[in-house]
Amino acid sequence: MGDIRITDLAEPVLTDQQQAILDFGETLSTDFDPESILSEACSTLGLKDFGPAEFRERLDLLCDEWGNDEGLTGIGRFNLRNKLLTFAKSRLLIQDLLKRHPEIYAEEISEPIIVVGLPRTGTTHMLNLLAADSRLRSLPLWESYEPVPVPGEATLPDGTDPRYQRCADSWQAMQSTTPLIAAMHPMNPDHIHEELELQGPDFGSYNFEWLAHSPRWRDHYYATDQTPRYAYMKTVLKLLQWQDKQRSGSSYQTKRWVLKCPQHLEQLPVLMNTFPDATVVVTHRDPVAVIQSTITMLAYGQRMGRKKVLIQELADYWSERVAHLLQRCVEDRHLLAENKSIDSLFHEFMADDMGMVEKIYEKAGLELTDKARAQMGSYIDAHPRGKHGSVIYNLREDFGIDPNGLRERFQFYFEKFPVRVEAR
Template identity: 45%
Template sequence: MGESARLGEVFDIVDMHAPVLSEVQQAALTQAAQMQFDFTSEAILDAARTGTGLSDFGAMDFVERLDLWCQCVKDDAFLSPVSHAALWMMFVRYASDRLRVEDICKRHPEILDIQIDRPIIVAGPPRSGTTHLLGLLSADTRLRSLPWWEAIAPVPTEADAPNPADTNPRRSRADAGWQQQDAMMPLFKYMHEFSPDHISEDIELQALDFSSYLIEWMVLAPRWRDFYLSHDQTGPYAYLKKGLQVLTFLKGPNRWVIKCPQHMEQLPVLQKTFPDATYVITHRDPVGSIRSTLSMWLYAARILRTKTDPQEPKAYWIDRYKTLLSRCVRDHDCLPPAQTIDVYFHEWIKNPDAILHEIYRKAGITLDDATLATLHAYHADHDPAVKGRVVFNLERDFAITADEIRQDFQFYFDRFPVEREVR
């Protein structure tokens, strides 16, 4: 298959079980194999100190969680050299950005007095349309959102100042990283919208406190999963708020729209952290979401893992979705009804405008014709089916049927009127 898509092209990835690697993929694995990384908190924090010239990480309780992240990397015997390189750079980036957040808050203590005023918070199962909905709402320039280039470098350094050769060095670095990822996994962008300007999940700010379910997407990490689910997440959510306060101080305004699927299993602490928010909870047939997640994992495994085993994601992620959705069912009623809207995938497909009007009404923001036209234009420009799409084949790639997956989720259908999508 070609590396680029014609408009609307459909891709069927037929080598899921026995990937045929491109020259770019082979070269990346060879190059990464020459590198060695010390996955210890001491080494990561030292690298961050050296790279930033800063030393104050604030409260150090996060080190226990960083130690566990490092242990999970060591426990996962099938991570590829590319994964090790990516994870090392990611851990050091989070530690470095934490140093910068703490530094700017010390220099400007008024940051912590900034009110995060009535944010719109989107939550829903992974692969249920939350990314597109977030991007759509972010097209309204009255709202503040978090583009990827800013999420991965929230506090600019002197080197990030605009110059005659580059008006936005942070975006240029993000673009270089995106181009590298696209070269290694060219079909990934048809599964999940991504670019330097795509609107990032707020989980990037929780990761500065080395928590969230983020690492589970890159490492088979049952030890971390169990720790995370059994520990109160008030601290990491407070760090998310702190990150939003810093970003508001640097750029403003302060009416945020943010999202993360993880919020579905953390609704009480989400509501406690942002009590005046508008909560937009998306719902979709779990099979549709799970099918996409399993396929993304298996496709990425060709470069991120040393084996492509469909049992890995199937064994982990079906159960992980069950936990996510069961906690949503358990805790949904903690959200104030006047501030909450449940968005159903099948209704969104048929009539998105009615849902948008309801979101804006709940948020207390006027949705005029000009803004609606802007949202329509975004929707047309970012329709994934227009750019190309990937065929997902549960039975061929994972030896499981939709009904076999769905039987574990009757509790979810009993609570929310979700239509069965995948037959």
């Protein structure tokens, strides 16, 4: 597709299809009552045990903040409620499986490789590259959305898991409404995703900040110990590992997980308490480049989710969020053992991705076999950079921000890590 320049971020020029979807959304009556969401989840699945009820405080907060956001479009409200409903159904299924098979808790998640870094710093490419090694277990998007099959739901006639098909349908719908999203953040079913999605059924994580403008949620998240949310996430990883064994039988060989998530930057103590034997890869890039691509992507998506694109609010909010993530990283980076951690600079990784992989495998005590190299090579050949086009970002024109002025805010980070200045 070549270079892509989005010139209508603040005042979107909608296609007929986009306008029709927005018009349809305004005919919907979307209820953010927590009880109705939980009741619908129960009636859909025929289950009623959500486990410990302490998650209700978080669900109630999200419903209140999103339900009272008058800036959301009708389709935006519908999509957000549907996300909460999906998490509620997953929570029921997870709880049901854990009750019937308590041996899941005894599963061990041993020596995972965890990629930690801001969005847009090479984390996605690194995760998918490592995940190409068939000896490692990763989390495809479709499975992260629905980790537990619906009991009694048959595979499709061609053998496709219905969870996979639902994810594929969602991706197709997303591309039809926001077609340029593929150039910024592909979300096809096979895309290797963040384990943070597994905190969703516990109604936790900073992920909700990406779904909607949620400053109240952010403040609650800041003020709350995230240890229980990470413990829940680890339990779901155990559940997925247990399911692998059930499918494969006695021949199954437990695989090391490869994971990644930006939130871990500000939760390194919790991360290491949860996965004490992990090998951690910390990725680094000019934070101004990160901010400009992040807020461009979010602003582009808001043409469908909000009545007015929050240009200034996005710039202010995510500049603060990135600063918070990096400040905590600078403060806590020393908690990662030298022999089990490595820093990956974006410009170095992009220049020699396999060279960085070799260093990671050395830290992880894992042999980089010829087969693994070939699998990674095949992934690289099939996913060239810019495959779906390259978005041209411009902070000055799109957001009225001087990149050099914004960069001064991150001097503390540049003093700690030798990242290369990009956006000017």
